[in-house]
Amino acid sequence: MQISNSLILLSLLSSLILCSSSSSIQESEAAIESLLKRLDSKRSPASVQEAAARGVLQRLLPTHLSSFEFKIVSKDGCDGRSCFRISNYKSSRRNSPQILIEGTTATEITSGLHWYLKYLCYVHVSWDKTGGIQIASVPKPGALPRVSDNVVIIQRAVPWNYYQNVVTSSYSYVWWDWERWEKEIDWMALQGINLPLAFTGQEAIWQKVFTEDFNITAEDLNDFFGGPAFLAWARMGNLHAWGGPLSQNWLDKQLLLQKQILARMLELGMTPVLPSFSGNVPAALKAIYPSANISRLGEWNTVDADPRWCCTFLLDPSDPLFVEIGEAFIKQQFKEYGDITNIYNCDTFNENSPPTDDPTYISSLGSAVYAAMSKADKDAVWLMQGWLFYSDSSFWKPPQMKALLHSVPFGKMIVLDLFADVKPIWKSSSQFYGTPYIWCMLHNFGGNIEMYGVLDAVASGPIDARLSENSTMVGVGMCMEGIENNPVVYELMSEMAFRSDKFQVKEWLKVYSHRRYGKELHQIEAAWEILHRTIYNCTDGVADHNTDYIVQFPDWDPTLHSRSDLHQENQMQKIPGIYRNRRFMLHEISSPLTQPHLWYDTQDAIAALKLFLDAGNELAGSLTYRYDLVDLTRQSLSKLANQVYLDAISAFQNKDANALVVQSQRFLQLIKDIDVLLAADDNFLLGSWLESAKSLAVNSDEAKQYEWNARTQVTMWFDNTKYIQSKLHDYANKFWSGLLQGYYFPRASMYFSHLSKSLSEDKAFSLEDWRKEWIAYSNEWQAGTEHYPVKAQGDALALAKDLYEKYLR
Template sequence: MQAAAAAAALGFLLLLLAGASAGDEAREAEAVRALLARLLGPGPAAAFSVSVQRSLAAESGLDTYRLSGGGGAPVRVLGSTGVAAAAGLHRYLRDFCGCHVAWSGSQLHLPQPLPAVPDELTEATPNRYRYYQNGCTHSYSFGGGTGPAGTEIDWMTERINLALAWTARKLVSSQVYLALGLTQLEIDEYFAGPAFLAWERMGNLHTWGGPLPHSWHLKQLYLQHRILDRMRSFGMIPVLPAFAGHVPKAITRVFPQVNVTQMGSWGHFNCSYSCSFLLAPEDPLFPVVGSLFLRELTKEFGTDHVYGADTFNEMQPPSSEPSYLATATAAVYQAMVAVDPDAVWLLQGWLFQHQPQFWGPPQVEAVLRAVPRGRLLVLDLFAESQPVYVRTASFQGQPFIWCMLHNFGGNHGLFGALEAVNRGPAAARLFPNSTMVGTGMAPEGIGQNEVVYALMAELGWRKGPVADLGAWVTSFAARRYGVSHEGTEAAWRLLLRSVYNCSGEACNGHNRSPLVRRPSLQMVTTVWYNRSDVFEAWRLLLTATPTLATSPSFRYDLVDLTRQAVQELVSLYYEEVRTAYLNKELVPLLRAAGILAYELLPSLDNILASDSHFLLGSWLAQARAAAVSEAEAHFYEQNSRYQLTLWGPEGNILDYANKQLAGLVADYYTPRWRLFLETLVDSLVRGIPFQQHQFETHALQLGQTFALSTRRYPSHPQGDTVDLAKKLFLKYYPRWVAGSL
């Protein structure tokens, strides 16, 4: 019975959204041709013939592509949608030409003539959806929350057909609240700053980092139209925001009898910035606000009928009664369908994973059954580590997307659970009465660990796991650098079995290295892998410098792996510091502290400064780019600085969004480490206990000084990556091998 109901629900969803994503075949084909020209240049792009025909997927309704030609004739790419054709194009570039497209850069050296497709190749995805983004991705990735640029959408074409599009939401919200009688001042006081908008949307925060300038809303409006135009031109399905129930406190001034509940605090913030107000689902104002918001939104941006809303994300509901939870859920959905009868609600399933002690079977069932089957599309957000579908009977028959979260806060640090990622989607598809309808990439922050996303992109089109990950990562290395090299391929196999083979409780996606944490004597330095593999991979990658030194991807990876090696060294020298302090040995303490603070960290900043992807100046320039005045630029930069470090005014979510950027290492992490180490030395010399609380008070002051600073940082790389990496290697690798760090 459940299987039949699930099948019916899935059939409805597929039918509904297949029609919603139909669009114009000619426009989508032209979008892929333009993509080709951007990737390859107009000349090489002319060797490809691109067309889009919906009939290619007439039977299954699933994205399908067909490849043929080449070998002196044009390479013919046919897709059932624009994104299907783009996926076919990327498949040809990857498997026939040995090319690679990534955030850090692309390797697109085409063989001449273009290789022939031996037999006509037709491929259909087993997944209706290939989803992208997390509710936090905009805030952690796009210069303080601005939204994806055109190059990011080009990257998406290989990998996804369903993605969040929440830019300019605040402008629509502002219009709604003005129409309801709130003043502009009340609205401005409610909205969070640009680097923190994700959490205001989910009801976790308000006010902090704000107010938003008027120019912000206008630029966001323009950007959202550009994003939607580009996404829809490929046949992607943008997910627009919907009203989840959170309202400004000022609504009680306009409607004194309104029924609202003040929620609890979140993220170590007090109620000045947290404790949001939730409109009661049974209050007559709820459908008014919800429908008005969606009506204004769709009038401005059109719709593809999928909407995202998260009422209780990391927020404990006011009641655990199933009847309340069902009513609250139904209210959100009813406000959607009152405006769009074809609405499908995209819900992040993170709430069920984040607070499992609250979300027992009755509570989960109340939410999932409050929306008709097939009209709630659930993201199993952290399925590679803690899947929810297995304990909710495949989300009670609601369709779900198996997602890889992978990264929290946009942290740097080599990390992945590739074995679990490789097996996960196939296992979910085979789960009894499975309602899985897609795969997804849901990182909180992008631009790191590109091998993880390369694998996930392929899995979106695979019917089963990669048979041999060792062979897969070997070919990945060859494509990435454009040439097979024994050293690089061996290095990547070592990384696969170490940093990219996380399992168990360690796989929470956070970089917990002491390097990027406020120091204490209790920091954990254990890792799930053998550090020897990281150092040996470092050595092997360096053996390829005579051959690959001009490859941008190789130089990026050399910086990243050197950065990881230094991260490991910081942990090891910290252990020496702690041991020497606890044993009251001043000379070893001085030696290890001096190396860590005055040699290792400055050297790390130098190697990071040699690549544009690891520059604080570039990160802050991206935030400042949204400004129309120097005052606004400083405001956006300050938002970004806070998010990278203290997160809140008092270090409320300290170092959560940690990154290793040149400038950030020099002016934030290094002064803090020096303060810690100097305090330890002073404590030992004077024979008094180390006072952690006193140190944290001074460390917070350092953090606030950095966050409020106006110092400008270079946005262009300085120094030679290869030379700097070799110097670091020659200095520290022999010590590691000899055990004499």
């Protein structure tokens, strides 16, 4: 009888839990529907959106402006959802449009345009830095292919297609002007992105808020803001003043640029996500408000906790001043931009755990963060990156997660499942305990250049999540740290916003290769079959951060460790959750030697490269082909260089001076040869990055500061001492011509010289002497002003063929 009663009690409890879960999900769904209606009411008029969509067409395909008719339609014609419809334009007039594209917003229209061009005209659209567009396959005006069905209707599978990481603004967008931003927003519109992060220019807003409302001086803000290339981390409270100060010129121009960005996003029917207050405050605020609960945070990746840039100040969300500042910030954004959104990003607890794991306290903090938004905007919705639940999972256990996620009304928080392509949190958290979330692909760290992807997971993951029991998924998203790499990955991920059913990636790639190069070639199709199952099918669960030895040269003493350490270290990389400290600490910085990430058989990739080379005569004039050829050759040679480096180390450990010379010279020659290869494509040039930085300066001092920021971010990154390199050195490494020859080559050369000297003089290798030499060189290079080319030189196909014969055959 007791057992029976216990079973009944358990059954009742289970039913209550299920009912509670079901109730919370229903509340969230209702809140999201209400939010969507409010956001729809904020959209630009139909005529404005239609004109904006025509603007995208004109910039993409100006010869065909009269071939298409665009029209905004209501959701009623799409079963109450967002969609686009493609049909043949019905008219008996001569020279009338051929194709009618209707959409619920301008972004739906441009998505429909892109869908038509992709699947009926075999067009390809990617970033200029990844080969650009392929439109040679589009028939002439008047000869466009007709839609075979009466009408093609494609609905969004989920309401939102989100875009950006909070650090993308520093790794990729930092030096952009309006011309580059306009291209990016066009790309976003064609990919169907309708929920982009809009973080540009927020320092100008903070300047007005802090100086006008809270008595902070301009000098105080010089110590608060980071330099242009490090703003993302100053915003998150990881550092202050590093690379600064910001000039008034920078602040004013960035605010103007933000207004242009927001205006275009709104014209296209997008919903921008604006920043909000996370608690990060200037040090001077503590003196002005001595009773406020302001604490100084611990050091973040500094070498010696230098107070000039270390240890920022955090205002506790429970302090009344938190709500006051948060409200003032959002109201100032209203004043500058108007009432344009209800969605605000805030990541108070990202890489910054609360002082206690008490769920009640955590809940109160979450409520206070939301109150700072909702007091200024009663309809505010908190968009939060879910990275903390992965990177600090030892703290964020179920009680703590629930406390934070349930600290605001259901439907008033949306979580970005930031790393769902590799480590989906929704599966282990009961759909974020009923909180709406967006399935996101992280993919890239530091803007590194490496061919890598999880195409099968991208093609299936969002569908599995959406169809799972009690799903609270409301969108898909791309949250890469850096863009302009691996175009195949980003095109597939964008398309998942419109994919309701599963499909064969292999077949999709056949069409993709046809579109990307403008031709069907059996060699290219075969190459992409190989790439699909190798480079673009990583399943080991490792966060791919490029640690190839050329771009992240090991800092270690090989006399203290043997090659046998390598196997153990490589296994450590494969343990889920081994990297839990920081977003930036996805790599080891101390001995023993780590192995670069390798998840495929390099011989397979070389076979794919051979097929690419075989197609060279057919595709020699294609910029998209040239980019992929250079990238695949670079990757193959870089992986080879990893082994050559290990051979050099083995020679040193075996005291074989001749073999050390042979292998170290081969490694150095590979750096030189890859540099020459990269120089043959405009998209792999250090000079472009540096010149874009200097182009934003209005005087020589700014030009020097901006160039230092640009050089430092891609090399040392953060602070160093005479003998200790930055903990973040090479985090944002790049395979760029100029950087290999001018920075990576001298560093490796110095190291091998010290190894050779150790053997020839029969003395112990001095790691400290090498560090002193190369760190001094690095700091000098960071402050340098020498020019690097901004135009490609050489024949990429001929160079790739020569290097294949030299190293890979």
